[in-house]
Amino acid sequence: MKKIMNTDLSLKNLGEEVTLYAWINKIRDQGFITFIDLRDRSGIIQVSVKEDNPCLDVVKTLKKEYVVKIKGIVKERESKNPKLKTGDIEIDLQEIEILNKSITLPFELNEELSNEDTRLKYRYLDLRREELQKNLITRHKVELIIRNYLDSLDFIEVETPILSKATPEGARDYLVPSRLYNGSFYALPQSPQVYKQLLMIGGMEKYFQLARCFRDEDLRSDRQPEFTQLDIEMSFVDEEDIYNLVSNLMKEIFKKIKNIEITEFPRMKYVDAIRDYGSDKPDLRFDMKIIDLKDIINVEILKDEVNCLVLKNLADKYSRKNIDKLNELFKTYTDNRLLNLKIENNEVKTSFDKFITDEDKENLRKYLNLENNDIVFITSGKYEEVKTSLGFLRKHLALEHDLINKNIYKFLWVTEFPMYEYSEEENRYVSAHNPFTSPKKEDVDKLLTDKENCYSRAYDLVLNGYELLSGSVRIHNKELQAKVFEAIGMTIEDANDKFGFFMEAFNYGAPPHAGVGIGIERLLMILQNTDNIRDVVAFPKTLKATDLMSSSPSGVYDKQLIELGIEVKEK
Numbered sequence: 001m002k003k004i005m006n007t008d009l010s011l012k013n014l015g016e017e018v019t020l021y022a023w024i025n026k027i028r029d030q031g032f033i034t035f036i037d038l039r040d041r042s043g044i045i046q047v048s049v050k051e052d053n054p055c056l057d058v059v060k061t062l063k064k065e066y067v068v069k070i071k072g073i074v075k076e077r078e079s080k081n082p083k084l085k086t087g088d089i090e091i092d093l094q095e096i097e098i099l100n101k102s103i104t105l106p107f108e109l110n111e112e113l114s115n116e117d118t119r120l121k122y123r124y125l126d127l128r129r130e131e132l133q134k135n136l137i138t139r140h141k142v143e144l145i146i147r148n149y150l151d152s153l154d155f156i157e158v159e160t161p162i163l164s165k166a167t168p169e170g171a172r173d174y175l176v177p178s179r180l181y182n183g184s185f186y187a188l189p190q191s192p193q194v195y196k197q198l199l200m201i202g203g204m205e206k207y208f209q210l211a212r213c214f215r216d217e218d219l220r221s222d223r224q225p226e227f228t229q230l231d232i233e234m235s236f237v238d239e240e241d242i243y244n245l246v247s248n249l250m251k252e253i254f255k256k257i258k259n260i261e262i263t264e265f266p267r268m269k270y271v272d273a274i275r276d277y278g279s280d281k282p283d284l285r286f287d288m289k290i291i292d293l294k295d296i297i298n299v300e301i302l303k304d305e306v307n308c309l310v311l312k313n314l315a316d317k318y319s320r321k322n323i324d325k326l327n328e329l330f331k332t333y334t335d336n337r338l339l340n341l342k343i344e345n346n347e348v349k350t351s352f353d354k355f356i357t358d359e360d361k362e363n364l365r366k367y368l369n370l371e372n373n374d375i376v377f378i379t380s381g382k383y384e385e386v387k388t389s390l391g392f393l394r395k396h397l398a399l400e401h402d403l404i405n406k407n408i409y410k411f412l413w414v415t416e417f418p419m420y421e422y423s424e425e426e427n428r429y430v431s432a433h434n435p436f437t438s439p440k441k442e443d444v445d446k447l448l449t450d451k452e453n454c455y456s457r458a459y460d461l462v463l464n465g466y467e468l469l470s471g472s473v474r475i476h477n478k479e480l481q482a483k484v485f486e487a488i489g490m491t492i493e494d495a496n497d498k499f500g501f502f503m504e505a506f507n508y509g510a511p512p513h514a515g516v517g518i519g520i521e522r523l524l525m526i527l528q529n530t531d532n533i534r535d536v537v538a539f540p541k542t543l544k545a546t547d548l549m550s551s552s553p554s555g556v557y558d559k560q561l562i563e564l565g566i567e568v569k570e571k
Helices: 116-121 130-152 193-201 239-258 270-277 320-331 358-367 383-400 441-446 478-487 492-508 520-527 558-564
Strands: 017-029 033-040 043-050 067-076 089-100 175-177 185-187 206-214 226-235 267-269 305-311 339-344 347-350 375-381 411-415 420-423 428-431 458-463 466-473 513-519
Touching: 017 089, 033 089, 130 206, 130 239, 130 520, 193 206, 193 226, 193 492, 193 513, 226 239, 226 520, 239 411, 239 458, 239 466, 239 513, 239 520, 267 270, 270 383, 270 411, 305 383, 320 383, 339 358, 347 358, 375 383, 466 520, 478 492, 513 520
Parallel strands: 043 089, 267 411
Antiparallel strands: 017 033, 017 067, 033 043, 067 089, 175 185, 206 226, 226 513, 305 375, 339 347, 339 375, 411 458, 420 428, 458 466, 466 513
C-alpha cells in the first residue's frame, strides 16, 4: 500500500479519511482550536484540533519533531495559505499516535545557521531542512535523467573496481593496506581512467558509470575528498562526438530540472581563455576582458607584459581607502603592483602621474574608450602571472559590484590545453590533464623537444566559472603512450611497474577512443544556486576532510594494526 504524502492531498480529496505519518513541525494553540503543522519530505500540511476533540489531551503533550501517525478527514481551510502547496486544505484530526518522541533540537530547522560545524555534527537533523531535501531530490532526478539519456543511446553502465593499484600521478591517493599481502596496498580510485580505457579495448564501445572517486588533496568550497563523477568513454569517436553528446545531455538536464532551454555551447582555445580572461574556466556571465596595453603606453615602471581591466562607471566607488584595500587583496595573489587610472570630471587621473605623459594618458583614454567615472586597473610582469592575477581581480570585481546575472547559465568548451605544465615542487614537467591524453597530431614531434609549445586534444566544459567536466581524446598507440610517459620523466621500469598491465593491453588492438568525467556534485551545486558543495552531499566532509558527525578519521584498535603489519609513528 502506497504511503500518502502530505502534498498528495488537495481539494479533490475533500471528505476523505486519510492516514499520515510525519514529524511535528510547529504547534499553535489558539485556545478554542489548536493547529499542528505536520511535515514530511513532500512539505507541510495543517491539522486542526478543536477544544472538544477527544485527542486533545495527547495533542497537548506534543512537541516539535515528535514522530506521529494521524488519521483525519480532509476539509477546506477557512483561511487559506497560498505559500503552501496544501494551503487550500487541512486535516480534521480523528486519531493520533505518538510513534517516537524527540528532545529539543540543537538548532531550529527553520533558521539559517551561521555555524556550519553544528549542522555537520548533527547532519541527520540538518537533512530534515527543506532546502537540503530538495537538493538531494534534485540530485536523484539528475542521475535518473543521465541514466535514461545514455541508455537511450546504447551506453552500458559498468562498475569498475574501488580497490585498485596506486598510480601516483596527479592528486594523492587514499591507500588501503592489504591484510593478506603484508606491506602491499590498494588505492581508492581518483577516477576510473585506466579501467574505462581497458573497457574500450575490451570492445564495450559505449560505457558510462556514476563512479565514486577519491582524492587526498587540499579542499575548497567546491571540492570533497570523495565525490561522484559521471564517467563516459566511447570508441571510434573524436572531439566533435564528445561535444555533441555532452552538450545534448546538458540541454536535457537543464530543460527537465530548470525548464531552461540551453542553446549555446561556444568554444575557446586554452591560450585565448588565458589571454582574455586570465583563467581556463572563465565566467562569461559578465563582460570584462583583460586588455593588452604593451604597445599603447610606454611607462618605465611597467615592465614586460602590460595588461588592464576596465570597470565602467564605478570610479566613484574607489576612494583612496578602497583602492588601498584592493591593493592589499591583490598582493595576496601576486607581487606585481596594481596601478589605477580614473576619469573624474572628464579628466584623466592616475596613481602613477609622475611616470606617465599626457600623451600616453590620452592614448589610453581613446584606446579603451573611457568615459566619465570609469576606472582602469593596470599591472605588468611575466605573461602568465599578469594574466592569472587579473583573472583573479576580474572575478573579485564582478562579485564586489554585483555584475553577475545569477539567473543565467553560460557554458563554454575550453579546448587544446597544453600537454604539460612545469611542477616547481617536483622539478619536472607533468601532465596538464593526465598522461593518457593524446597530443595534437601536429605536436607529436614536439613531445620530447619542445614541451612548452606542445598542445593536447584535451577539453573542459565550463559552466558559470566552474570546471564542470574534463576529458580528452586518449592515446591508443603503445609507442606514443611510452613517449608521453618518457616526456614526464617516467622511465620504462616505472611505466611497467605502474601501468604494465595497461601497456600490455595496447598490444591487442586498442581502438581510438575518447571520454569525459563530469563532477556530479559541482553540477548540482550550480543547479541549486549554492556556492557550497556540501549542500548537495548527504553526508559531506569539512574543509579539513573530517566527518564531524561520526568523528572520522579516527584511530583503530591495535589488533587491527597488528593484522595489517602497520606501526603508527608520531610525525
